[in-house]
Amino acid sequence: xxxxxxxxxxxxxxxxxxxxxxxxxxxxxxxxxxxxxxxxxxxxxxxxxxxxxxxxxxxxxxxxxxxxxxxxxxxxxxxxxxxxxxxxxxxxxxxxxxxxxxxxxxxxxxxxx
Amino acid sequence: xxxxxxxxxxxxxxxxxxxxxxxxxxxxxxxxxxxxxxxxxxxxxxxxxxxxxxxxxxxxxxxxxxxxxxxxxxxxxxxxxxxxxxxxxxxxxxxxxxxxxxxxxxxxxxxxx
Numbered sequence: 001x002x003x004x005x006x007x008x009x010x011x012x013x014x015x016x017x018x019x020x021x022x023x024x025x026x027x028x029x030x031x032x033x034x035x036x037x038x039x040x041x042x043x044x045x046x047x048x049x050x051x052x053x054x055x056x057x058x059x060x061x062x063x064x065x066x067x068x069x070x071x072x073x074x075x076x077x078x079x080x081x082x083x084x085x086x087x088x089x090x091x092x093x094x095x096x097x098x099x100x101x102x103x104x105x106x107x108x109x110x111x112x113x
Numbered sequence: 114x115x116x117x118x119x120x121x122x123x124x125x126x127x128x129x130x131x132x133x134x135x136x137x138x139x140x141x142x143x144x145x146x147x148x149x150x151x152x153x154x155x156x157x158x159x160x161x162x163x164x165x166x167x168x169x170x171x172x173x174x175x176x177x178x179x180x181x182x183x184x185x186x187x188x189x190x191x192x193x194x195x196x197x198x199x200x201x202x203x204x205x206x207x208x209x210x211x212x213x214x215x216x217x218x219x220x221x222x223x224x225x226x
Binding site for chain 1: 217
């Protein structure tokens with residue numbers, strides 16, 4: 001069945017440093033890969049996504065890269081700020097048929113001031 | 114625009130009691146989902162509905178039932194609650210199609226004692 005593995009489970013960085021979170025998916029038919037940020041006590045919200053026909057996408061300080069051959073994708077946050085502290089989830093989705101999203105187990109990012 | 118609305122926000126049940134979690138979206142989305150979130154386990158898919166009139170099991174369906182009442186509403190029922198069902202439950206919706214964002218409700222914190 002579909003599976004998404006996410007590493008690391010926790011990550012601490014100094015303010016201003018970069019953070020990288022990695023995910024691996026099992027279903028080669030997956031073709032949509034969103035990243036969600038969840039602040040304490042709140043709902044997950046989309047921060048960036050990438051489709052399988054694109055290798056990299058950037059939005060200001062965040063970027064996502066996708067390697068379809070290796071079936072892994074990564075979230076990169078540069079110049080981290082205290083407000084980046086949250087739990088980040090990757091997900092993989094088939095965009096034909098069922099449209100369901102399978103999530104990774106999450107990474108708790110702490111940005112130390 | 115309310116987005117995805119879940120009720121209730123908090124609930125305490127005794128073992129063996131039943132209850133229904135309600136979810137409604139006003140974005141005219143075709144697909145709806147129920148996830149549970151447990152520490153260290155990420156977001157696990159319980160059931161989903163790709164379109165009105167269809168429902169399918171996700172990763173952890175045991176002990177739950179769902180009803181897609183109409184295009185707007187998707188309810189989750191616990192017939193006989195167990196302590197293992199203590200969790201935060203999130204409803205989400207998305208537009209069917211080529212990889213689209215899933216929007217989450219605010220969550221329901223359920224405790225089974």
